Each structure stands twice: as C-alpha cells, then as structure tokens.
Amino acid sequence: MASVHESLYFNPMMTNGVVHANIFGIKDWVTPYKIAVLVLLHEMSTTKPMALLDRRRLNKLILPLQQGPDLTLEQFLKIVEECCLRMVNAVKLRLLLMADGELQDMEHFFTILPNAFSDSEAFKTSVVGLFMRQMLLAYNKLSFSQYLASLGIQSLVKQGAKQGMPANKLLDALRGTDIMHWKQSLSELIEISLAQTTSIWRMYGKSTMARQQAQLLLNMNSLEPVNFSVQQNNTEAFAVALCHLADLHAEQGLYAVVSDIMKHLKQQFPPHTQHAKLWMLCDLKIQFEKAMNDGKYHLAEPHVTAISALNSTEGLYRKAQLLKALNQTSEASKILQQLQQQCEKSKNIEMTIRVMLASAELHWDSSGFATALPLLLQALSLSRQHNLQRLTSETLLHLAFTQLMLGIPEQALVLVQDVLESVLAHGSLIDKGRALLLAARCQMALAGAAAQEHRLTALEQAVHTLDEAAVYFSQLDCKERMRDIHYLQARLHHTLGNIAQRNKCSMLFRLLDQELPSSGMTVVSHL
Structure with missing residues (x-):
C-alpha cells in the first residue's frame, strides 16, 4: 500500500529538525516554525513606519501563531501575507538569508534578536515576551553548532x-x-x-x-x-x-x-x-485497504472522503482505486490524469509510479494490453532510478501479467521468478498472494502447450503454487482473491481428473461468487 x-x-518537523530544551519546567521546542515566528516578531519591531491597520492585524495574529501547532512554511507565509504583504516579503527574505548562510546567519539572528526588544516592557511582561525569552534561553542552552x-x-x-x-x-x-x-x-x-x-x-x-x-x-x-x-x-x-x-x-x-x-x-x-x-491518516488508509481486500466497496467509500480531508493526493488516488473496482473506468481515468499532473508538478515520484500502474490496469480492463506497455516501462525506469525496490517488483509483476495476456507466458514466468524472492521477503500478504497467483497462471498457460509427458507435472506444479497463494489470501480473508483461486483450482483438478477436489473447489467458488458483489473484473482481466 x-x-x-x-x-x-x-x-x-522531523527533516528540518527539532531541538528540545526544558525551561522553567516547560518542554520548549526550538523548531523551524518557532524560528519563523521569531523572525516575524523581529521584523515587526524593526520595520518602521507601518500602516496602523497592518500593525493591528499582525498584533492579533501573533498569539494564535505562538500558541497553535507548528505550520509548514507555505501555510505560515500565506497567513502573514493575508495580514500584510510587505511584511511577508521581509520575513521571506530573512528566512532565505538564514537558509543560505546556515549556521552563521542563524547565530547572528539570535544575537541581534534581543536588541530589538531591550527597551520594551512587553518583552519583560507579556506572553509574547515570555515566549521570546524561552526561545532565547533554549537556544543558548544548546550546543547549537553540533x-x-x-x-x-x-x-x-x-x-x-x-x-x-x-x-x-x-x-x-x-x-x-x-x-x-x-x-x-x-x-x-x-x-x-x-x-x-x-x-x-x-x-x-x-x-x-x-x-x-x-x-x-x-x-x-x-x-x-x-x-x-x-x-x-x-x-x-x-x-x-x-x-x-x-x-x-x-x-x-x-x-x-x-x-x-x-x-x-x-x-x-x-x-x-x-x-x-x-x-488518523494511517488508520483510515488501513481501513480502506481492508475493505477493498474484502470486496466491501460500500465500506471503503466513506474512508475515501475522510482521507481526502486529511490529504487530497492520497484521497484522489484511493477514489480512483474505488471507481476502478466498481468498473467506473471513465471516471477513474479522469481522476488519475488529474493526479498524474499534480504528482509531476510536486515531484512525488512514489505516487507518480502508482498512478502509472493504476492507469495501466485501466488499459487492461479495455483489453488494451499492448497500450499498457509504455506506461509500465516508464514506471519501471522511474522505480529503478530511485531505488524503490517494492515498486520495482510491483511494476515487474504488472509487466509479467501484460506479457501473459499478450500470449508470451515464458517471458512472463521469468519476470515473476526474478522478483518472487524479494516479494516473499518484504512484500505484504496481498503482494505475495498476487505474485504466486500470477506464477500459477503462467504455469497453467505453459502446461497447455507442453508435451504430453511433461504436461501432468506442469499442472501439478500449478496446483501447488495456487495452494501457496491461497494461504496468503486466506490469512487476509480476501474473498475476491479466494474466489479466483477456487475457480482456477477447479479447472486444474478437472483437467487432472481429480473429481472430488474439482467438486469441492467448484462449490467454494459458487458460494463466494454468490456472496460477493460483481465488480466487472474476472480472474482473466486483472493481476
């Protein structure tokens, strides 16, 4: 996932750094956001003259900024810009200088910061003054160079x-x-x-x-x-x-x-x-994936709305997944195109690759297996270029399925075997089951073209591979996939003459087929 x-x-907060210091029994955090607030206070004190209305707006803004949760730089600058355009430019310039100069400009800023407020009663008595003194003490207490x-x-x-x-x-x-x-x-x-x-x-x-x-x-x-x-x-x-x-x-x-x-x-x-x-986002994504694995799309739908409220990119991706599962391919395609543009603009490589894989699956649904190849090859190039092993394995499985559908099961099986060890070592249960299911389908296709003396062995090997896949899908209670497994098992046992096993698998398939809603996809058309 x-x-x-x-x-x-x-x-x-993690990548740009957080430094803790215990001042006056309070856990104070010197964070990039807190430094940005200090820069705003400094610029407000040293910028003269300033329009009275702008100053009033900024004064009202300071306390919520100080007491609220840390914001991203973009959010912070947007809030300041709404109050005073001139001030946001000054703050942005100061932060850029600090970022370019690294340690020297950072230390210089904290050295000159008290000078702007030394004659101010507010610095000594107000909540804002307390905040500034705590940040200064926290900074000075640290071996900040290290x-x-x-x-x-x-x-x-x-x-x-x-x-x-x-x-x-x-x-x-x-x-x-x-x-x-x-x-x-x-x-x-x-x-x-x-x-x-x-x-x-x-x-x-x-x-x-x-x-x-x-x-x-x-x-x-x-x-x-x-x-x-x-x-x-x-x-x-x-x-x-x-x-x-x-x-x-x-x-x-x-x-x-x-x-x-x-x-x-x-x-x-x-x-x-x-x-x-x-x-919150982690929990929602887990619940969504579980509902999708169970084939309970009506339960997945409200999770899409909740995910979108926390992260629009993740929400769009899961909305496309849900629409594709419901066979609403036109709507899913539009969303994936929109998401592709967003990801390329933000350089979100992981999501870009996932969108490419989902788009390739839409080509499968229309039996356009050959048209999916350019997308998959591009996704493979990106995943290898960025050393994303799991996405590389997933892309290779997509390529293998496409080759199987294009009638070249030998090459498809070679690709599956190349990635199978990695998938079994690091993949999720659904990844392991899908890889083994695909391997079994390749083995079935090859058995059909094998000489009579080798055909029986090949079919028995496919049965064994399906049994392994069933173990992983059953652990997830993934009924849609188990329906696919029972369908293929019934076909294999029929060919092998195992009448009792064929009847058992046929019955299990029929029970699940009656229980699950029709998604428009069959074992033939999806990985």
Missing part, C-alpha cells in the same frame, strides 16, 4: 532519498552523526534519526529493516524522563514509528495488533493534538 503517505516518511550540523545532515539525507540515492550511502551519512548522538545521549536527535531510518527502509521496500528500526526506537532506554520519571514517548518520532508498525502489521493481516497500536496512538496523541493527523 502507499504506505506511503509522505508525511509518514518525511514530516517537515545537532544543527546533525540536522543539516538529516535534511541532506532526505533530499538524497527523494533523488534516489542508494540506501547504503544515505545510512553511511547518518552513521557518523548517530555515533555522536549516542555518545552525548542526545535522545531527541536519536529518535529523529531512527524514525528517519525507518522511513528510508520502508520507502526502499525493505520491510524487515524498517520494522527493526521502529522497534529499536520504541525500546530505547535513553529517553529523557519528564514528570515523575515518566518517559517522553509522545514525540513526533514515536508517532511516525508507531504508524509504520501499524502499516507493517496490517500488510501481514495482523489486524488485532493494528487495533492495539492504534489504541495506544489515540491515547498518546489525542485527536486535538499536533501529531494526531499522522495516525
């Missing part, structure tokens, strides 16, 4: 991952800073690094390594204690790690474990808190 909501991988250098490396790792650098190079870049973090017990930066490493492994399709890193984070013993020796485990890094684990368990059909993880997330991050959006 798309796992793959981008915020679970690279949330702005877990800024660390945060800079983490930001570069993020960019490298988006550009498709190999995982080993990215992890080597993180290793040096990780050693420093552990030596100095910088627990917050350790958490961020582990969460980011988890995200990298998941993005590159290495689910076992992702699970290991997430569990390492959750079992850390070096967490900074807060009140009454309670460990700090409500940070964004923990939310990200737990969401990854929920996704990974859902992929293996362990929904009882997913329920426990979600229950814990809801306790640690109540709906009104800053990071609640992470688990």
Whole structure:
C-alpha cells in the first residue's frame, strides 16, 4: 500500500529538525516554525513606519501563531501575507538569508534578536515576551553548532532519498552523526534519526529493516524522563514509528495488533493534538485497504472522503482505486490524469509510479494490453532510478501479467521468478498472494502447450503454487482473491481428473461468487 503517505516518511518537523530544551519546567521546542515566528516578531519591531491597520492585524495574529501547532512554511507565509504583504516579503527574505548562510546567519539572528526588544516592557511582561525569552534561553542552552550540523545532515539525507540515492550511502551519512548522538545521549536527535531510518527502509521496500528500526526506537532506554520519571514517548518520532508498525502489521493481516497500536496512538496523541493527523491518516488508509481486500466497496467509500480531508493526493488516488473496482473506468481515468499532473508538478515520484500502474490496469480492463506497455516501462525506469525496490517488483509483476495476456507466458514466468524472492521477503500478504497467483497462471498457460509427458507435472506444479497463494489470501480473508483461486483450482483438478477436489473447489467458488458483489473484473482481466 502507499504506505506511503509522505508525511509518514518525511514530516517537515522531523527533516528540518527539532531541538528540545526544558525551561522553567516547560518542554520548549526550538523548531523551524518557532524560528519563523521569531523572525516575524523581529521584523515587526524593526520595520518602521507601518500602516496602523497592518500593525493591528499582525498584533492579533501573533498569539494564535505562538500558541497553535507548528505550520509548514507555505501555510505560515500565506497567513502573514493575508495580514500584510510587505511584511511577508521581509520575513521571506530573512528566512532565505538564514537558509543560505546556515549556521552563521542563524547565530547572528539570535544575537541581534534581543536588541530589538531591550527597551520594551512587553518583552519583560507579556506572553509574547515570555515566549521570546524561552526561545532565547533554549537556544543558548544548546550546543547549537553540533545537532544543527546533525540536522543539516538529516535534511541532506532526505533530499538524497527523494533523488534516489542508494540506501547504503544515505545510512553511511547518518552513521557518523548517530555515533555522536549516542555518545552525548542526545535522545531527541536519536529518535529523529531512527524514525528517519525507518522511513528510508520502508520507502526502499525493505520491510524487515524498517520494522527493526521502529522497534529499536520504541525500546530505547535513553529517553529523557519528564514528570515523575515518566518517559517522553509522545514525540513526533514515536508517532511516525508507531504508524509504520501499524502499516507493517496490517500488510501481514495482523489486524488485532493494528487495533492495539492504534489504541495506544489515540491515547498518546489525542485527536486535538499536533501529531494526531499522522495516525488518523494511517488508520483510515488501513481501513480502506481492508475493505477493498474484502470486496466491501460500500465500506471503503466513506474512508475515501475522510482521507481526502486529511490529504487530497492520497484521497484522489484511493477514489480512483474505488471507481476502478466498481468498473467506473471513465471516471477513474479522469481522476488519475488529474493526479498524474499534480504528482509531476510536486515531484512525488512514489505516487507518480502508482498512478502509472493504476492507469495501466485501466488499459487492461479495455483489453488494451499492448497500450499498457509504455506506461509500465516508464514506471519501471522511474522505480529503478530511485531505488524503490517494492515498486520495482510491483511494476515487474504488472509487466509479467501484460506479457501473459499478450500470449508470451515464458517471458512472463521469468519476470515473476526474478522478483518472487524479494516479494516473499518484504512484500505484504496481498503482494505475495498476487505474485504466486500470477506464477500459477503462467504455469497453467505453459502446461497447455507442453508435451504430453511433461504436461501432468506442469499442472501439478500449478496446483501447488495456487495452494501457496491461497494461504496468503486466506490469512487476509480476501474473498475476491479466494474466489479466483477456487475457480482456477477447479479447472486444474478437472483437467487432472481429480473429481472430488474439482467438486469441492467448484462449490467454494459458487458460494463466494454468490456472496460477493460483481465488480466487472474476472480472474482473466486483472493481476
């Protein structure tokens, strides 16, 4: 699954850095957003003259910005722009200078910041003044040259991952800073690094390594204690790690474990808190995938609306999936075209590839298997270029299915066998079942053209492969796929003369066919 909501991988707070400091018994965070608010306050103090109406608007804006959750840079600038266009330009210029100059301009800004307010009573007595003094004390308390250098490396790792650098190079870049973090017990930066490493492994399709890193984070013993020796485990890094684990368990059909993880997330991050959006989106996507696997499209539909409210890109993709499953191909095609344009503009490579795969499936539905090939080859090139192993495997399976439908099962089976080991090692249950089902269909096609003395062995091998696929689909209770399995098993047992097995599989197929709604797709037309 798309796992793959981008915020679970690279949330702005994580990649750009968060530094904690305990001031006056309050947990204060020096974040990029808080620095941007300080820049706004500084510009308001030093910009003269300013229109009275603009100043009043900005004064009303400060307290909500200070007390509200962290915003992205785009959201922050938009809010300021609505109050005062002149001010947003000044703030943007200052932030750009700080970003270009890195440490020097950052330290210079915090050095000159108190000078703008030294003669102000507000600095000494107001809520805004308290906020500024806390940020200054937090900044000065830190060895900012160092877990800024660390945060800079983490930001570069993020960019490298988006550009498709190999995982080993990215992890080597993180290793040096990780050693420093552990030596100095910088627990917050350790958490961020582990969460980011988890995200990298998941993005590159290495689910076992992702699970290991997430569990390492959750079992850390070096967490900074807060009140009454309670460990700090409500940070964004923990939310990200737990969401990854929920996704990974859902992929293996362990929904009882997913329920426990979600229950814990809801306790640690109540709906009104800053990071609640992470688990909300994760939970909705899991429920959507489960409903789709069960063939219960009426249950999937409300999840699409809820997902769209949290993330429009993810919502559009799942709306297209649902429409395609309901055989509304024209509407699905329009949405996928719209989504393709959005993803190319935002350079969302993962979603771009997924849209290409979904579009290729629409070509299948109209029996345009040859017309799907250019899309699949483009998706394969992108996934390999960006080292996205899981998407590479998924694309190769799509290519194999297309080749099977075009009448070249030999090449199709070679492709399936090339990726089968990777899929069985790192794929979800649905991926494993689909790969084995496709392998069985290739074996059936080859058996039909085999010499008589080899045909029986080939058919028995296909039966065995279908039995393996059935194990994975049954663990997910994926009735649509089990219907396909029973249909093919009945055909094979009929050919082999296994009358009792044929009748049993035929009965199971008929029961599921009567229970499930018709989606317009058959085992012949989809992967």
